[in-house]
Amino acid sequence: MSLPVLKVAVVGHTNTGKTSLLRTLTRDAAFGEVSNRPSTTRHVQGACLLVDGVPLVELYDTPGLEDSIGLLEHLDGLRVDRQMDWIVVLRRFLDSAAAHGAFEQEAKALRQVLASDVALYVIDVRDRVLAKHRDELEILGRCAKPVVPVLNFVVSSEARTAQWREHLARVNMHAVVEFDTVVLNENGEQRLFEKMQTLLDPFRATLEAVIADRIRHRTGLRHAATDLLADLFIDVAAYRVTLPADGRNNAAAMESLKRLVREREQCCVDALLDLYQFRPDDYEAEALPIDDGQWGLDLFNPASLRQFGIRAGGGAAAGGIAGLAIDAMTGGLTLGAAAALGATLGALWSSSQTHGKRLADRARGFTELRVNDATLRLLAVRQLELVQALLRRGHASQDKIRLKAQSAVARKVWKTQQLPVMLAEAKVHPEWSRLDSAESAANAGDSGRAAAKAELAKLIEASLREGTGETPPAAGGT
Amino acid sequence: MPLKLNASEAFATTAAQPAQEPIGFSQRLLAEAVRLHEDAQGLAGDDPQADALARAAGGDLERRLVTRARALAMAPALSVALRQLRGASRWAVAIGLVMAIMAGATTAQVALGSQGEGPVNFFWVLGSLLGVHTLALLIWLMLMLLWPGAMTTGSLGGMALALGRRISRWLHREPVQVAAVRASASIYARNPIGRWTLSAISHSLWLAFLSGCLVLVIFILSTKQYTFAWETTILSDRTYVALTRTLASAPAALGFTTPTAQQIMASHWTRQGPVAGESREAWSGLLVGSLVAYGLLPRSLLLIFSLLAVQRAGRRFRLDISLPGYARLRPRLLPEAQDIGIVDADTGVANGQREEGGGQPLPIKAAGPLVILGLEIEPPQTHWPPLLQGVEWLDLGFVDSRGDRQRALEQIRVAAIPPRAITVVCSLAATPDRGTRSFIHDLQTASHIPVVVVLTEGQRLRLRGDAEQVAARIEDWRRLLHTTQVPGERVIEVDLDHLTDASRARLASLFGVAGLVPVPVGRLARSCTLIMEHIERWPGQPSLDEQVELHRAIAILYRGEGQSWQALLRARFQDGGNRVEQLKVSAERMVNLLPARLRANPRWLAAGAMAGALGCVAAATLVAPAAIAALPAWAGLGAALAAVIQPSSAIATPPVDLTTVVRSAALFAVLLELQGRDEVAITRIIDQVTLADDAVIVSRAAAREWLNALQQRLALALVAEGSS
Numbered sequence A: 001m002s003l004p005v006l007k008v009a010v011v012g013h014t015n016t017g018k019t020s021l022l023r024t025l026t027r028d029a030a031f032g033e034v035s036n037r038p039s040t041t042r043h044v045q046g047a048c049l050l051v052d053g054v055p056l057v058e059l060y061d062t063p064g065l066e067d068s069i070g071l072l073e074h075l076d077g078l079r080v081d082r083q084m085d086w087i088v089v090l091r092r093f094l095d096s097a098a099a100h101g102a103f104e105q106e107a108k109a110l111r112q113v114l115a116s117d118v119a120l121y122v123i124d125v126r127d128r129v130l131a132k133h134r135d136e137l138e139i140l141g142r143c144a145k146p147v148v149p150v151l152n153f154v155v156s157s158e159a160r161t162a163q164w165r166e167h168l169a170r171v172n173m174h175a176v177v178e179f180d181t182v183v184l185n186e187n188g189e190q191r192l193f194e195k196m197q198t199l200l201d202p203f204r205a206t207l208e209a210v211i212a213d214r215i216r217h218r219t220g221l222r223h224a225a226t227d228l229l230a231d232l233f234i235d236v237a238a239y240r241v242t243l244p245a246d247g248r249n250n251a252a253a254m255e256s257l258k259r260l261v262r263e264r265e266q267c268c269v270d271a272l273l274d275l276y277q278f279r280p281d282d283y284e285a286e287a288l289p290i291d292d293g294q295w296g297l298d299l300f301n302p303a304s305l306r307q308f309g310i311r312a313g314g315g316a317a318a319g320g321i322a323g324l325a326i327d328a329m330t331g332g333l334t335l336g337a338a339a340a341l342g343a344t345l346g347a348l349w350s351s352s353q354t355h356g357k358r359l360a361d362r363a364r365g366f367t368e369l370r371v372n373d374a375t376l377r378l379l380a381v382r383q384l385e386l387v388q389a390l391l392r393r394g395h396a397s398q399d400k401i402r403l404k405a406q407s408a409v410a411r412k413v414w415k416t417q418q419l420p421v422m423l424a425e426a427k428v429h430p431e432w433s434r435l436d437s438a439e440s441a442a443n444a445g446d447s448g449r450a451a452a453k454a455e456l457a458k459l460i461e462a463s464l465r466e467g468t469g470e471t472p473p474a475a476g477g478t
Numbered sequence B: 001m002p003l004k005l006n007a008s009e010a011f012a013t014t015a016a017q018p019a020q021e022p023i024g025f026s027q028r029l030l031a032e033a034v035r036l037h038e039d040a041q042g043l044a045g046d047d048p049q050a051d052a053l054a055r056a057a058g059g060d061l062e063r064r065l066v067t068r069a070r071a072l073a074m075a076p077a078l079s080v081a082l083r084q085l086r087g088a089s090r091w092a093v094a095i096g097l098v099m100a101i102m103a104g105a106t107t108a109q110v111a112l113g114s115q116g117e118g119p120v121n122f123f124w125v126l127g128s129l130l131g132v133h134t135l136a137l138l139i140w141l142m143l144m145l146l147w148p149g150a151m152t153t154g155s156l157g158g159m160a161l162a163l164g165r166r167i168s169r170w171l172h173r174e175p176v177q178v179a180a181v182r183a184s185a186s187i188y189a190r191n192p193i194g195r196w197t198l199s200a201i202s203h204s205l206w207l208a209f210l211s212g213c214l215v216l217v218i219f220i221l222s223t224k225q226y227t228f229a230w231e232t233t234i235l236s237d238r239t240y241v242a243l244t245r246t247l248a249s250a251p252a253a254l255g256f257t258t259p260t261a262q263q264i265m266a267s268h269w270t271r272q273g274p275v276a277g278e279s280r281e282a283w284s285g286l287l288v289g290s291l292v293a294y295g296l297l298p299r300s301l302l303l304i305f306s307l308l309a310v311q312r313a314g315r316r317f318r319l320d321i322s323l324p325g326y327a328r329l330r331p332r333l334l335p336e337a338q339d340i341g342i343v344d345a346d347t348g349v350a351n352g353q354r355e356e357g358g359g360q361p362l363p364i365k366a367a368g369p370l371v372i373l374g375l376e377i378e379p380p381q382t383h384w385p386p387l388l389q390g391v392e393w394l395d396l397g398f399v400d401s402r403g404d405r406q407r408a409l410e411q412i413r414v415a416a417i418p419p420r421a422i423t424v425v426c427s428l429a430a431t432p433d434r435g436t437r438s439f440i441h442d443l444q445t446a447s448h449i450p451v452v453v454v455l456t457e458g459q460r461l462r463l464r465g466d467a468e469q470v471a472a473r474i475e476d477w478r479r480l481l482h483t484t485q486v487p488g489e490r491v492i493e494v495d496l497d498h499l500t501d502a503s504r505a506r507l508a509s510l511f512g513v514a515g516l517v518p519v520p521v522g523r524l525a526r527s528c529t530l531i532m533e534h535i536e537r538w539p540g541q542p543s544l545d546e547q548v549e550l551h552r553a554i555a556i557l558y559r560g561e562g563q564s565w566q567a568l569l570r571a572r573f574q575d576g577g578n579r580v581e582q583l584k585v586s587a588e589r590m591v592n593l594l595p596a597r598l599r600a601n602p603r604w605l606a607a608g609a610m611a612g613a614l615g616c617v618a619a620a621t622l623v624a625p626a627a628i629a630a631l632p633a634w635a636g637l638g639a640a641l642a643a644v645i646q647p648s649s650a651i652a653t654p655p656v657d658l659t660t661v662v663r664s665a666a667l668f669a670v671l672l673e674l675q676g677r678d679e680v681a682i683t684r685i686i687d688q689v690t691l692a693d694d695a696v697i698v699s700r701a702a703a704r705e706w707l708n709a710l711q712q713r714l715a716l717a718l719v720a721e722g723s724s
Helices: A020-024 A068-078 A085-095 A106-116 A129-139 A161-168 A184-199 A201-238 A250-275 A300-308 A337-349 A352-362 A373-394 A397-416 A421-428 A436-445 A447-468 B007-015 B025-041 B047-056 B061-071 B075-113 B123-146 B148-154 B156-171 B176-190 B192-223 B237-254 B261-266 B279-316 B349-355 B401-411 B432-446 B457-466 B465-483 B499-509 B520-536 B543-559 B559-569 B581-593 B602-623 B634-646 B658-674 B681-690 B701-722
Strands: A006-012 A044-051 A054-061 A118-123 A147-152 A242-244 A325-330 A365-372 B337-342 B371-377 B392-400 B421-427 B453-455 B492-493
Touching: A006 A020, A006 A106, A006 A201, A020 A044, A020 A054, A020 A118, A044 A106, A044 A201, A044 B237, A054 A201, A054 B337, A068 A085, A068 A129, A068 B401, A068 B432, A106 B337, A106 B681, A118 A129, A118 A184, A129 A147, A129 A161, A129 B401, A147 A161, A147 A184, A184 B261, A201 A250, A201 A373, A201 A421, A201 A447, A242 A250, A250 A365, A250 A373, A352 B681, A365 A373, A373 A447, A421 A447, A447 B176, B025 B061, B025 B075, B025 B176, B047 B061, B061 B075, B075 B123, B075 B176, B075 B192, B075 B543, B123 B279, B176 B192, B237 B261, B237 B279, B261 B279, B279 B349, B371 B457, B392 B401, B401 B432, B401 B520, B432 B453, B432 B465, B457 B465, B457 B559, B465 B492, B465 B681, B492 B499, B520 B543, B520 B658, B520 B701, B543 B559, B543 B602, B543 B658, B559 B581, B559 B602, B559 B658, B581 B602, B581 B681, B602 B658, B602 B701, B658 B681, B658 B701, B681 B701
Parallel strands: A006 A054, A006 A118, A118 A147, B371 B392, B371 B421, B421 B453, B453 B492
Antiparallel strands: A044 A054, A044 B337, A242 A365, A325 A365
16 A cells, blocks of 8 residues: 655745755755855755655755745735635736746745645744744745744754744644754654644655654664674673783783774774764764764773773772783683683583683683773763764754763763673673684674673663663564 | 655656565575675675665665675675585584484394393383483473573584584685674574574484384394383382383374283283283384384474474564664665755746846935834844934834835835935844845835945854854845945945944944044053053063953953953853863954964964953953952963963964063954954954064063054054945
């Protein structure tokens, strides 16, 4: 069963952000042309929104309305007969010479409105409510199509949102949407579609499909992000370098470990940015905690720990190596005998080779070098912050402040409380780390790792949800 | 990134969706292998053609992923690897089956042969043949019902798979092989298909074992003669008979002859004697029957069931599209939007109509009232109409709607004395549009009186963005009005909310109002005097407090326009905030206002930064005089200031000496004098005022000379500015 395609005309006074609105809805930064000059858009350009490859909503960007006062006067002039229907007057106007001359831009916009199912009237709330806006709404009203006012630039300090809402209410428009096209607002997008649903009954199903698809997409992105994080945490927590007892090549080994971990973190950051289609230009508008695609402070720099408020932890390893810890190879005995037994048995079944070697090394007095707990915390906290900032892209700036506070609380868990059990488990399974060789990479198909990763991903997702204040979805959701 | 398909392509995609054939398990497996390969090897294999094919295939994301996987260059190699893996597993299972048959045969032989001469303990044989199998079956049942997930790691089949994996890894090290192995392993490990496959393998191995047993049992029973007996220590005879009868019920149902109660009783080991052939037959029947009924039959049924379950799981298997390896492909394969293109092109006619302009502007007469009206603005914060010496305004008020406009035109038409110019005040923060243009056009043509346009609210626009925007906006207004015969010089930017002497003068110059001294520089002279006074007072190198004092004294002179220059410097010095940040912001603002060549000079750079930072502090002390008393308590201020100045020099830290202090104070004073203008103008004037002198000021006399020269240059620059 195919759903009816909804045609939407985006109209408004010149330079109010109509093209920006289309760019935001289509996620295409290259649509049309945006500038602060008047009459940037001079033609009608369309784009359609696809759900599962099927176009369901067609959006049309129109030239700005500039001379509404003049146009209204002209239309009033055309209405020779009091009985004449306004639609007839409009059609007569659109066929006349004026529509291709002085009022060409307005004519294009109106023609598109008449050919569409609904009009989005974009308003720059920094502007005053003036007579020309009243006249614009008057003309739009005569087109006999539902109109949804969209308030743009609501986050600006100059915004006169209340005045605009009052004015719109007076002309009987109550389904108003606040949508700042500069601050990418996914929740606002959902509200926009929902408001359109209230005005357009025949297209209810179509809009429902679009909303559902967008929600699915968002959730899918979140899952993917948590998966990436869980992978990163396990890889880093499990990674071990064996150091010979006599201390040869220690410095080189440490440097090598740090390098691998840094590269792995950067890999994760790149993948996250790619996932969220983050473009280099977006760095200006967004307040991401990273600079130009990279973390400003090095993972192993003590200043980074301070920046995130994580304590370096007592008992620095011998020689004060930042970020690393040296263990005598305990073979997991620190976790308790039961875990060690389990680990040994598991090891006997799966990777007797590696474990046998480890036991042998222990007998020979080797030590292991790994990333210490404080650095693991730092890694977790700052990656979580990055993902949260990317998720926050869906919220206007007032919400952002509240969300930052909430997410700070959620991150506290990672900062102060015990590290999750799965990470402790990972420490006992160095073969889970994919950082050292292709051999381990092959082993990573291991179901033990997969199970731990799944658990960890759930935990991360719960932290993220806490941070954005959402309630977990009901079981059996999309 | 949505894609640009032209209109016909777009409709083609929607019109006919090809009949969607179902996707097979092996195709999904290939897609998984591709994902894992990309995961390990990087994304070099991304192929736009494959993406295009996937998009053309239509359907949901999973279908497109599968299509893409098939179309990639690495696909054949991966398919081969997967096939090899399947082949290897099959070989492993086949070997296992053969071994199982042999094991079964051996067990049967051992079980029957171990008895030596004499009667064979029936239940012992039965136990050794069926015992382990039954135990395994029960364990399997328990696991399947209670703990499905654990199947894949512990059981017999699990070991077989792990072995197969290990062998495969041993033989092949290439990434393609590795990806294939990983893909299979991960899917089988986490999916019902895994445990059902393993179950099937288990059952088939056991079936083979039992078949081997059966064959050999039949063979042995056919070729040797056995007497079956039974013995017991704790069970009574009757119980035993009952148990045996119960045991025999299933084989009997299948048609095997089973011992009757008497035959059972007769077979007790103590009762030796000639055993009837039927008794022997019956017991063998029971043995074979039990093997079939409790061994082969359940196992074959379960095997068939497992195979069916494997099929079903294979059909129901779906790719997990929330994995990052797939999620990143979504925007490419299943774009959220596509371009329709231009529907109603611009003919350029309207544009042509706009460009008409030129022609002679109407001259402004020497006498007559000046009409002023505000177009689409609110009354400004300063007096309306703006106070100008020697100007009498004919105020027409604020015009907005059609009715207002008609009324204004009417009032001008019926004015007693024809006005010499009409001043239309518009908002710079608004975008110039054709409605405004047509009104101004009407004003000029209807009344034949020249129009002058004043653009106010420039501050609002500045707060929104950068200086470029403001200049561009003024340019837009000029261009628009050019088509109505209002020349560029009659369009000026004067912010009526923040009217300064300088801006008033510019306004007045529009009308050529005589009697006004262009640009009084009185206050700058007073600033310079202040600087000299302070220098006299300082013993040597001025301390931080003294520098702040000086800047504050200068700031007091311009207290009236406080809002304006503080906004210019973004000076928002709040208590409890990050001092360094706040000072930095102001310092950067000041530095940005300096012309490029000064910024290249580290001393000037430091002077600029200091002017900005200390200006910020001065602003704070203006607001809260009590803060001055707390000045010495601002312990962090010195460090903050140093932090602000430090980074501005790339080469070396310039010493904060008298030169820098004097320059910073002078820059501050000049900035306060110039505020109200747009930033490009400020930078221009500063450029003219400061020669590229790197003169070091060591004495008071030198300072005085330098300041005098500065004032002269400023006066010249302002005159040049005013006349341009």
